[in-house]
Amino acid sequence: MKLGRLAQEAGIALDTGGEAGVTGFAIDHRKVAPGTVFGAFPGTRFNGEDFIPAAVAAGAVAIVARPEARVEGAVHIADAEPRRAFARLAARFFTPVPETIVAVTGTNGKTSTVEMTRQIWRMGGHHAASIGTLGVTTADESVSTGLTTPDIVTFLSNMTGLAREGVTHVAYEASSHGLSQYRNEGLRVTAGAFTNLSRDHLDYHGTMESYFAAKMRLFDEVIAEDGTAVVWADDPWSAKVCEHAGRRGLRVLAVGGQAETDGSSIRLLARTPTQLGQELDVEMAGERRKVVLPLIGAYQAANALVSAGLVLATGGEAGQVFDALARLQPVRGRLERAAITRAGAPVYIDYAHTPDAIEAAIAALRPHVRGRLITVLGAGGDRDEGKRPEMGRAAAAGSDLVIVTDDNPRGEDPAAIRKAVLGGCPGAMEVADRREAISAAVAAADGDDIVLVAGKGHEQGQIVGRGDAMRVLPFDDVEVAREVAAA
Template sequence: MRLGMLAEGADVALASGSDLQVTGFAIDHRKVAPGTVFGAFQGAAVNGEDFIPAAIAAGAVAVVARPEVQVSGAVHIASSNPRRTFARLAAGFFAPMPETVVAVTGTNGKTSTVELTRQIWRMAGQRAASIGTLGVTTADESVSTGLTTPDIVTFLANLSGLAREGITHVAFEASSHGLSQFRSEGPRVAAAAFTNLSRDHLDYHKDMDDYFAAKMRLFDEVVDPAGTAVVWVDDEWSQRAVQHVRQRGLRLLSVGQGADADGIRLISRTPGQLGQALEIEFAGHTRKLNLPLIGAYQAANALVSAGLALATGGAADQVFDALTRLQPVRGRLERAAITRTGAPIYVDYAHTPDALEAAIAALRPHCMGRLIVVFGAGGDRDTGKRAPMGKVVAEQADLGIVTDDNPRSEDPAVIRSQVLGGGAGLREVADRRAAIAAAIAEAQAEDIVLVAGKGHEQGQIIGAGTDCRVLPFDDVAVARECAA
């Protein structure tokens, strides 16, 4: 494809090079081949502009970079926002795209919501996939990408590859990092959802307003102007999200107890031993259904997923019937095992104060005895959430065991100390396997054990940079081994 055609489609002005043949796009100079367009971006740890000469030497025919950057030997596509310009150019190169694409943003629930949406579509006979923290998931396989929102080249290549395999429906997670760095651009996004907002990633965003603004790029710019916004309206940030929806002129499909007449209104929720009974109202009809997932926030995720399916043409009877057949998402209140005394062990990805509170609240109605929580905080991440995490568990669980999560470059003992400072009565067990074993040893027949923080992750990250090691560690597998 010629550079001029890509530039015209992306509304990008070229000073020269219109006839150059483009063979690919890359943001890593080591992946440049002859004919590549190279994106040179400033990052928190690495400045891609430093690798422009290496990229050109490897065959880059054009470089997208800031106007003041020196580019010699290739076309300089100058832009005050190189990430956005690069994404627009790349979107024209990667084709075809799946016919129906939806996105989900929010602090918690993104992974579950995109995966549950995929399941609803699949049960309706659609060939569907999800992209996010769990990787690229189809009915046949799951391939890890390692990031909630992969880089723009990987993202677009994944979408194009899925389309070539016959996938017509894709739901993807839109993280605040991905949105602020233009890693989710390109496809026509027919519908987008907002789940909730709570403290997270304040090591990257300067404050909660900045964090929220990054999320709202999804409604402000990414979703198609004729698209639908699905909003869980029972969150304290929801009305501000609705304001963005209305300002853009998108169709609103509200979900929750506060939903309007055009949305999905949750009338009641009754916890059961293996799931929960929901009574909802949609399009003037009241429906009762049994959701085979545990917890209030799982009900919220399922209903938001139903909203996305409805927004993309799903029939109401078919969509709500699918909710009764949903399967739990990996590492999201996943029952890993039952102890010899009969206590169930759940594994959940909760790693923020709000997520811990939600996971505990989800399990509490099912717990006749004590709720025992094993948790920790990751290193090189928002330190301000550590004490609040300790406070939530100390106040709302019956026993909290503080252990290591992914310490990365930090001293694990310091991290644990900061978590322990959040509340009285917490126990400290440094080794994560030993902590899980201690919780299981404590649990009696009517108790529940929650292992929180890592969820689906398969490794424990220790160190950083060249000293980084990823030790094999799967909470579900370890819980099963300890229970046995």
């Protein structure tokens, strides 16, 4: 494909080089081959502009970079937002793509919501996939990408690969990092969802307002102008989300207890916990429905209903969509029951790694606890330090016994991280080794108790060190819980 044609379709003016043939796109200079368009972006650790000469020497035909970048020997596509320009160009190169694409943003619930959306679509007869923290998930396989939102080249190539395999419907996680760095741009997004907003990633965004603004790019710029915003109405930030959607002229489909009783909203009238799940009483378009959801917890109900909203926004039939909720399967590492101890206590694994998520996971389990709720948690290193004591407070407020352990310490001193968490729960036990901490929780639990292991969820490794000294030690909370429960 000619560079000039790609630029014209992306709305980018070229002075020269339009006849150059494009064979691919790369943001890693080591992956440049003859005919590649190279994206040279300033980053927190590296400046891609430093690798422009190497990219040109490897055969790059064009460099997308800031106007002040120095480019010799290739076309310089200069833009003040080079990531956005690169994404728009790349999106014209990677074709075909699935015809129906939706995105989910929010602090918690993104992974569950995109996966539940995929399941509902599949039960409706569509060939569907989800992209996010769990990787690329289709009906018959899951391929890990290692990131909630992969880089733009991986994202677009995944989309094209899925389309060539016959996938017609895709739901993807739109993280704040991905939105602020234009990692998922250029495609027609039919609908987007907002789940909630609570403290996370302030080490990157600085303030909650900046964090929220990054999320809002989904509604301000990414969703198609004739698209739909599915908004969980029971979050304090939801009214502002609706304002952003309204300014774009997007259709708003509100979901939750505070949703209006209009024809397009899904109002949650009542939620009743059961032994293995919960019953939901919902109303839409004046019709009340009973939904038997085979998942526990208020936030799982929220995720399921937001997923239903996304499917309805993309042409799903209400009867089929609500019937499908009764057949949803648990999402890996999201209140996943990993084991039952010899004493009869169930052990749940959850990805909760923010104060709000820990509170939600505890609230989900509390109605099922006859004895004590025992919570194991830690906090990740090289991440927002301010949330650590808040995580401890959230655990202490809802648990009968808290065990503070290591999560992914990365480049920080694990003892210092644990101390920060213990600042919010000074009466907690401290067990540094994560396996020993899980073992201690299992040993302490009797048949009326429930054990919650929070923080790592689906992850299968523990990250220690940073840079060249970084190691990923094999560690899977689910497998460890099963091993210690059987020991």
